[in-house]
Amino acid sequence: MNHLDKLLKMQLESLIGSISTIDRLEEQGGTSIVHQVITKSGTYLLKSSFKEKYREWLQAEAIVLEKLVSQSIIPVPHYYGFLEEQNSSHLIMSFEQGITLTTALAQAKTDTAKLPLIKSLGQLLHKLHSTEIKEPFHHSDEWLSERLQKAEYYVRNGWTEGSNELLTLLVKNKPLKVKQTIIHGDCTTDNVLVVNGTVTKFIDVAGMTVGDPRYDEALAIRSFVHDKKLKNAFYEGYKHYKITLDEFRYFDEGLYEFF
Numbered sequence: 001m002n003h004l005d006k007l008l009k010m011q012l013e014s015l016i017g018s019i020s021t022i023d024r025l026e027e028q029g030g031t032s033i034v035h036q037v038i039t040k041s042g043t044y045l046l047k048s049s050f051k052e053k054y055r056e057w058l059q060a061e062a063i064v065l066e067k068l069v070s071q072s073i074i075p076v077p078h079y080y081g082f083l084e085e086q087n088s089s090h091l092i093m094s095f096e097q098g099i100t101l102t103t104a105l106a107q108a109k110t111d112t113a114k115l116p117l118i119k120s121l122g123q124l125l126h127k128l129h130s131t132e133i134k135e136p137f138h139h140s141d142e143w144l145s146e147r148l149q150k151a152e153y154y155v156r157n158g159w160t161e162g163s164n165e166l167l168t169l170l171v172k173n174k175p176l177k178v179k180q181t182i183i184h185g186d187c188t189t190d191n192v193l194v195v196n197g198t199v200t201k202f203i204d205v206a207g208m209t210v211g212d213p214r215y216d217e218a219l220a221i222r223s224f225v226h227d228k229k230l231k232n233a234f235y236e237g238y239k240h241y242k243i244t245l246d247e248f249r250y251f252d253e254g255l256y257e258f259f
């Protein structure tokens with residue numbers, strides 16, 4: 001950050017040591033600005049948000065990462081700190097190797113090259129959904145109701161493109177309940193990292209909690225849902241559940257519209 005303000009820099013340095021370089025990443029997300037920060041102690045990822053809605057998401061991500069800091073079952077970046085200034089929030093975490101699965105799939109020109117990547121996504125998600133629910137996560141059956149309430153709050157505040165009509169439909173037509181699991185909560189191919197052809201890590205984990213695994217499943221397959229071969233590859237890795245078309249649409253064309 002060229003204009004990394006002095007106070008922020010000081011606070012950052014108290015967490016990770018004196019900064020030698022700070023560079024904006026080539027690949028940026030939609031709700032934040034990401035920088036690679038190098039200090040004597042290591043290489044870090046600084047994720048900064050400025051709008052209220054996205055600052056809330058960043059704070060949620062910080063809370064998740066902090067809670068997961070001393071476990072190694074769920075592969076996520078290591079948490080170093082969260083800083084809030086008047087008009088911005090900043091999350092500092094370990095800089096992880098790899099490229100997003102979206103990028104890896106774009107680089108893989110043929111289906112043959114894409115299949116193992118997608119199977120690997122299925123395997124990683126299968127593992128997450130099979131993980132025993134224990135500290136810091138807690139059993140809950142309220143995830144979908146809470147998401148719908150949040151969606152309503154976003155509609156009222158004009159914070160979403162999802163419409164009130166769609167929301168009413170979703171509230172009226174909740175899918176039959178399935179067993180809740182630990183979920184990523186925004187499991188698109190943008191939010192997992194690939195190292196040496198294997199999907200190894202979850203990033204962008206603000207929504208990680210106990211919830212409906214069909215939401216992850218829907219978002220994971222959304223970019224290749226109409227491609228039978230690629231979809232089959234996903235289900236070679238993911239054995240947890242096979243979402244119906246109606247369920248897929250409820251989550252992908254429905255709930256996801258609000259977030």
Ligand SMILES: Nc1ncnc2c1ncn2[C@@H]1O[C@H](COP(=O)(O)OP(=O)(O)OP(=O)(O)O)[C@@H](O)[C@H]1O
Nearest residue numbers: 027028029030031032034045077094095096203204
């Ligand atoms: N810990 C990390 N190590 C290395 N690179 C990272 C890390 N976290 C994020 N990135 C890079 O930064 C990009 C944006 O990160 P992220 O997905 O967390 O933010 P975002 O997309 O702005 O959030 P959102 O999906 O909520 O819009 C990723 O695509 C990835 O390239």
Ligand SMILES: [Mg+2]
Nearest residue numbers: 029190191204
């Ligand atoms: Mg993202």
